[in-house]
Amino acid sequence: MKSVDRPRIDTLMESERATFRRRHAQSGQLAADAKRSLLFGVPMNWMTRWPGDHAVYVDRAAGARFRDVDGNEFIDFCLGDTGGMAGHAPPVAVEAIANQARKGITLMLPTADAAWVGGELARRFGVPYWQFTLSATDANRCAIRWAREITGRPKILVHNWCYHGTVDETVATLENGRTVARKGNIGKPVPLDQTTRVVEFNDLAGLEAALKDRAVAACLFEPALTNIGIVLPDPGYHAAARALCTKYGTLLIIDETHTISAGPGGCTKAWGLDPDFVTIGKTLGAGIASGAYGMTGRVRELVYERTDARNADVGGIGGTLAGNALSLAAMRATLGEVMTDKAFEGMIALGERFEAGVRGVIDSRGLPWHVVRLGCRVEYLFRPDAARNGDEAAAGQDELLDPYIHLYLLNRGILMTPFHNMALMSPATTAEDVDRHTEVFGEMADELFQS
Ligand SMILES: Cc1ncc(COP(=O)(O)O)c(C=O)c1O
Numbered sequence: 001m002k003s004v005d006r007p008r009i010d011t012l013m014e015s016e017r018a019t020f021r022r023r024h025a026q027s028g029q030l031a032a033d034a035k036r037s038l039l040f041g042v043p044m045n046w047m048t049r050w051p052g053d054h055a056v057y058v059d060r061a062a063g064a065r066f067r068d069v070d071g072n073e074f075i076d077f078c079l080g081d082t083g084g085m086a087g088h089a090p091p092v093a094v095e096a097i098a099n100q101a102r103k104g105i106t107l108m109l110p111t112a113d114a115a116w117v118g119g120e121l122a123r124r125f126g127v128p129y130w131q132f133t134l135s136a137t138d139a140n141r142c143a144i145r146w147a148r149e150i151t152g153r154p155k156i157l158v159h160n161w162c163y164h165g166t167v168d169e170t171v172a173t174l175e176n177g178r179t180v181a182r183k184g185n186i187g188k189p190v191p192l193d194q195t196t197r198v199v200e201f202n203d204l205a206g207l208e209a210a211l212k213d214r215a216v217a218a219c220l221f222e223p224a225l226t227n228i229g230i231v232l233p234d235p236g237y238h239a240a241a242r243a244l245c246t247k248y249g250t251l252l253i254i255d256e257t258h259t260i261s262a263g264p265g266g267c268t269k270a271w272g273l274d275p276d277f278v279t280i281g282k283t284l285g286a287g288i289a290s291g292a293y294g295m296t297g298r299v300r301e302l303v304y305e306r307t308d309a310r311n312a313d314v315g316g317i318g319g320t321l322a323g324n325a326l327s328l329a330a331m332r333a334t335l336g337e338v339m340t341d342k343a344f345e346g347m348i349a350l351g352e353r354f355e356a357g358v359r360g361v362i363d364s365r366g367l368p369w370h371v372v373r374l375g376c377r378v379e380y381l382f383r384p385d386a387a388r389n390g391d392e393a394a395a396g397q398d399e400l401l402d403p404y405i406h407l408y409l410l411n412r413g414i415l416m417t418p419f420h421n422m423a424l425m426s427p428a429t430t431a432e433d434v435d436r437h438t439e440v441f442g443e444m445a446d447e448l449f450q451s
Helices: 006-023 025-034 045-049 091-103 113-125 136-151 204-211 237-248 266-270 297-305 325-338 341-365 390-395 401-411 431-448
Strands: 058-062 065-068 073-076 129-133 155-159 172-175 178-181 196-199 216-221 251-255 277-280 291-295 370-374 377-381 421-424
Touching (some): 006 025, 006 431, 091 325, 113 266, 113 277, 129 136, 136 277, 136 297, 172 196, 178 196, 196 204, 204 237, 216 237, 266 277, 291 297, 341 377, 341 431
Parallel strands (some): 155 216, 216 251
Antiparallel strands (some): 058 065, 065 073, 172 178, 277 291, 377 421
């Protein structure tokens, strides 16, 4: 198998940077201006992590494409890291959003859309009772609070190298078998081992050891890890994890925010999972802030038993704008008419095409990489075989290659999700979009592995 000539990457990167500067003069000017009023010069701190000298400024986006302020056109496989998975500005959702905006945006009162969306989420994920939030982070926070309240237990258990948003308890990793704050964790309220236990994905013995003393209120799991490459479960992993949760009285929260890529009801439906709570956000409202968490009938009973209705507004589960009319109209239109069961068939077929294209490049050139797919989400990783857990996947990240590949693709009109090599198919993505990625990915590999 070939190996990368690492010193060569620096030279290649310099040339890509020069191309980036040539193509992004307007963006460069806006980025320079933004430094006067924005912390780090960006609206959100992680935007500093895009490759190139600065983030690209967007002029407009439609479907699976966007144009930047310099007039460059892009095929978008990042899709707002799932926020834009429905495709940018899908016309039926935009119309519903505009209509609702004209009729009122937020009232502290429900609209008829709320129960429709609850029913649709119940149909998709199989858990019947739902509440709304404005983000997946908040959906996770709410589910965690209920789990603690129900069980009277303090701790939350997550997978090593998980990401569930900015939920305090989840920003943790394993270090020599100990739960510690994840590198970069900003202003942690308490040492992480006070609130959290971390186990490797696919490690049932580790999971049982961590649940045994019955201190864990909830396991918060993605069905497959999607934030450190894609790591798929071993056969039987989820059924065994469910059984362990039941055995030790721990509630199981399945976070489908990214894994909805597996199908209209995420992995929960596609793999027949049996969670106590399902959480989701990002894509539900075509990018309008929206999130939701659902629960089984048994959990609902336990929630009702513990509800202090008099203090429902100050009990730590809230959000003035949560469940607002605009968010619900966006969710109804997106789920009802854009991210439909039928649309998923096409998106997943494109995911297969993307995977086959990348695999073809890897195999034909003998590259020491591999590709993994979860429905319409595809990821390539810099190790020859699939990772079985977060640590193995983390070892397949490459701080030189990763930005190089992102910048190479960006300079040729292809946007991949930053921080790892993830591509997502929307209902608007086409076979030509996918084939263009395969072509450019092949050219990049030839350049990189030139002897
Ligand atoms: C699995 C998962 N859950 C939750 C979140 C948090 O989403 P948000 O930042 O929109 O709250 C993310 C974000 O990447 C995620 O990947």
